[in-house]
Amino acid sequence: MAITLSGDQAIAPPLSSRLSPAQVWGIVLLTPYFLVFLAFVVYPVCYGLWLARAPSNYVALYNDPIFARAAVNTLIFLVIGINIKMLIALFLSGFFAQQRTWIKWLSVIFILPWAVPSIPTILSVRFMLNPEWGIINHYIFAFTGDDGPNWLNDPTVALTMAIAVHIWKSLPFWTLILITGRLAISHDLFEAAEVDGASWWQKFRFITWPSMQTLYVTCTLLSMIWTLGDFNSVYLLTGGGPADLTHVLSTLGIRYLRLDQLSLAMASIVCAMPFVLPLVYFMMKRLSR
Amino acid sequence: MKLPGVSEFSWRDVATEARLLLIGIPVFLWTMIPIYHMFLFAISPKEDAFSGKLWPDHPTLHNFEIVFKQQHYFLRDFYVQFWNSVVIAAAVGALTLVVATAAAFSISRLKVPGGRMVLNLALFTYFIPAAFLAVPMYRTMGNYGLLNNRWSLILAMVTIASPYAIWVLKQASDKLPVELDEAAVMDGATTLQIFRLVYLPLMMPSLVAIGTYAVLLAWNEYLYAFLLLSNDQDITLPVALGNFLAADDSPWELLMTTGFIYALPPAAVYYAFRRYMVGGLTAGAVKS
Numbered sequence: 001m002a003i004t005l006s007g008d009q010a011i012a013p014p015l016s017s018r019l020s021p022a023q024v025w026g027i028v029l030l031t032p033y034f035l036v037f038l039a040f041v042v043y044p045v046c047y048g049l050w051l052a053r054a055p056s057n058y059v060a061l062y063n064d065p066i067f068a069r070a071a072v073n074t075l076i077f078l079v080i081g082i083n084i085k086m087l088i089a090l091f092l093s094g095f096f097a098q099q100r101t102w103i104k105w106l107s108v109i110f111i112l113p114w115a116v117p118s119i120p121t122i123l124s125v126r127f128m129l130n131p132e133w134g135i136i137n138h139y140i141f142a143f144t145g146d147d148g149p150n151w152l153n154d155p156t157v158a159l160t161m162a163i164a165v166h167i168w169k170s171l172p173f174w175t176l177i178l179i180t181g182r183l184a185i186s187h188d189l190f191e192a193a194e195v196d197g198a199s200w201w202q203k204f205r206f207i208t209w210p211s212m213q214t215l216y217v218t219c220t221l222l223s224m225i226w227t228l229g230d231f232n233s234v235y236l237l238t239g240g241g242p243a244d245l246t247h248v249l250s251t252l253g254i255r256y257l258r259l260d261q262l263s264l265a266m267a268s269i270v271c272a273m274p275f276v277l278p279l280v281y282f283m284m285k286r287l288s289r
Numbered sequence: 290m291k292l293p294g295v296s297e298f299s300w301r302d303v304a305t306e307a308r309l310l311l312i313g314i315p316v317f318l319w320t321m322i323p324i325y326h327m328f329l330f331a332i333s334p335k336e337d338a339f340s341g342k343l344w345p346d347h348p349t350l351h352n353f354e355i356v357f358k359q360q361h362y363f364l365r366d367f368y369v370q371f372w373n374s375v376v377i378a379a380a381v382g383a384l385t386l387v388v389a390t391a392a393a394f395s396i397s398r399l400k401v402p403g404g405r406m407v408l409n410l411a412l413f414t415y416f417i418p419a420a421f422l423a424v425p426m427y428r429t430m431g432n433y434g435l436l437n438n439r440w441s442l443i444l445a446m447v448t449i450a451s452p453y454a455i456w457v458l459k460q461a462s463d464k465l466p467v468e469l470d471e472a473a474v475m476d477g478a479t480t481l482q483i484f485r486l487v488y489l490p491l492m493m494p495s496l497v498a499i500g501t502y503a504v505l506l507a508w509n510e511y512l513y514a515f516l517l518l519s520n521d522q523d524i525t526l527p528v529a530l531g532n533f534l535a536a537d538d539s540p541w542e543l544l545m546t547t548g549f550i551y552a553l554p555p556a557a558v559y560y561a562f563r564r565y566m567v568g569g570l571t572a573g574a575v576k577s
Contacts, residue, residue: 025480026401029391033451034407036388039433040426040448041414047432048425095312106313108563110320115559117509119527120548123534124327127541135326138341168323222415229418231512236531250420254516257424269421280416287412 052266061267070247071271073159077248078224078275081163086220089171093178094208107179114172122165122236126152129161129237155245158238162246166233170226174219181215182208218286221279228272327552330545338542352546361543363533366521373518374508374525374551377439381446381507382500388447389454389499390492394484396455397462398470408459411452419449420512427516441517442525446510450503461495462488498565505555526551 061067096107113121128134129151137148152158189207198206231250234240240247240255247255249272256265329345330338331352337345354360359367392411396404414422426445427436435441469491473483489496511527518524524532530551533544559566 022399022480023401025484026395026399026404029395029399029484030401030404030407032388033392033411033455036444036448036451037407037411037414040429040444041417041422044422044425044429045417047429051425051428092312092316095309095316098309100309103309103313106317108560110316111559112320112324112556115505116324116552116556117511117527117548119511119530120327120545120552121323123530123548124323124330124545127330127545128323128326133339133341135341142341168319172320225416225418227418229420229422231420231423236511250418253424254420254512257427257516262424262428265424269424272418272421276416276418280413283416284409284413287409 048266049270051263052270054263057263057267058271060264061271066244066247067252067268067271069245070249070252070268073246074228074248074250074272074275076159077163077166078227081166082220082223082227084163085167085171086174086216086223088167089174089178089219090212090216092171092175093182094204096175096179097182111172111176113169114176118169118232119236121169122232125161125165125168126237152238153242155242158242159246162234162237165237166227166230169233170223170230174223177219178212178215181212185211218283221283225276225279225283228276324552327545327549330542331549333542335542338545352542353550355543356546356550361540363529363540363543364547366529367526367547369522370524370526370529371551373439373523374527377442377446377514377525378504378508380439380443381450382504384443384447385450385454385503386496386500389451389458390489390496392451392455393458393462394488397459398465398483398488399480408455411455414449414452423512423516426513430517436517437519437523439518439523442510442514443507445513445517446503446507449513450506454499454503457499458492458495461492465491494565497562501558501562501566505558508555 096103096110128136131137131148131150131153134151136151140146140148149157151161185208190203193203193207229250230248231254234246234248234251235254238246240251244255249268253265253269256262256268329343332348332350333342333345334347334349334351337347356364356367359365392407395401396408430436430441430445433441435444465488469487470483473487478486509527510525511531514525514528515531518528521529526547530544530548533539533547
């Protein structure tokens with residue numbers, strides 16, 4: 001960067017006296033962030049990859065049945081969880097775009113799960129699902145006379161509940177983004193369609209969806225990356241249990257870390273790279289446009 | 290379509306309203322039940338909390354009293370931990386603002402060479418899933434000798450908050466007319482004077498949004514706090530809440546009360562700054 005500076009001076013001497021101090025300040029002001037990025041993103045990532053380099057780590061992972069289960073769980077989480085979440089967000093963005101006072105108020109409340117911390121709310125759900133004392137089984141018993149299921153003791157049910165918690169927490173954010181996208185569509189288009197007698201579905205199919213498609217795909221991809229990094233939904237609800245059957249890659253990595261098996265932790269994360277890299281590639285391409 | 294000025298009763302409007310309510314009511318319940326359940330525990334005596342009632346027979350603030358008077362083994366360090374959360378969130382908010390505002394000014398107004406590249410690199414941080422970055426970050430903090438020091442959490446959260454902050458601030462900066470800077474330069478202002486006297490005042494709404502965002506992010510963080518801090522005196526409130534669970538007979542009503550107290554500030558801050566937040570934070574998202 002310093003080279004560019006002196007180059008400017010050589011090419012345009014009259015400007016240099018005015019531009020150079022600004023550019024020097026530019027570099028000075030950018031430096032703090034650049035150092036943070038080097039110290040806490042670049043270095044850890046490189047160091048982590050270096051730690052995970054030994055093939056023996058991957059053999060150990062391959063032989064750990066928990067790892068295989070976690071990989072499958074992660075896929076379920078991504079494919080089912082995210083698509084359900086994004087479709088609901090798309091649907092609700094239409095609902096919240098309606099001009100009604102009560103809907104405005106509801107949208108103010110709707111944001112709460114995103115604004116409040118995960119730990120108390122997820123633990124609240126965890127207690128609601130408690131088979132003996134939880135409020136859900138209390139009402140199942142009150143209405144049917146039968147004991148409700150032991151929600152978190154069955155890995156399939158527990159994983160479903162973790163996905164539900166994940167959706168509860170992150171739905172408001174994506175709905176908000178999609179509302180912004182929806183409000184950016186020109187209103188004239190809808191009015192013209194209405195004059196032509198277009199149905200609700202036709203308006204969605206031919207106006208809303210084409211305008212929002214790119215945003216929707218971008219949001220889905222970004223949501224996939226962030227969901228891979230979601231530790232709270234699974235850890236706080238199930239702790240990876242029962243019998244370590246509901247781990248996803250993010251909780252598994254932290255589990256190895258807590259067991260002081262750092263190279264295994266890194267290796268389990270490196271195994272997610274085939275998922276992550278295409279997403280990153282696509283996001284970077286979208287971004288540089 | 291309804292004609293303006295004609296306010297006749299229409300079955301069609303009623304049907305539309307009913308359909309909207311059919312969506313609205315489940316959305317309301319879905320959103321509020323976990324939060325209400327937490328609140329219900331906080332105001333219930335222990336025996337009511339476990340009985341499945343939707344409203345306690347004898348609502349009480351006794352749980353809050355226990356928490357505020359630290360009358361339980363798990364709450365010995367309540368105030369210290371609450372204070373840790375406050376200090377860390379405030380420091381993350383302030384540092385993120387400093388780092389990100391400087392970077393955004395540099396990239397957007399000073400057009401520093403390579404600025405655009407730094408911004409793209411910065412956003413790359415979000416393409417590493419948070420829990421994945423946490424693993425090497427934990428070890429890195431160990432290498433830097435920062436483990437169990439609140440700076441480790443502060444710096445980790447600044448790292449995570451900054452890219453988005455720079456991105457949003459850069460978008461807002463780009464909207465400011467370049468003539469303002471030029472006029473200030475004509476008047477003989479130095480770069481730092483432009484930054485302080487022209488740029489910062491105009492950016493105030495975005496700065497409020499970003500500051501709030503960073504504070505909330507740090508306040509609500511669990512994973513990094515849980516990994517990087519461990520002594521009872523150093524941990525933040527969420528980590529302390531997580532530690533409640535280690536016991537076999539966790540005092541759930543106190544856990545929920547403490548959780549409720551912990552969840553109040555972000556909700557309050559969010560609502561106080563909502564006007565800035567929603568506009569400021571989603572502005573950059575829909576550019577494409």
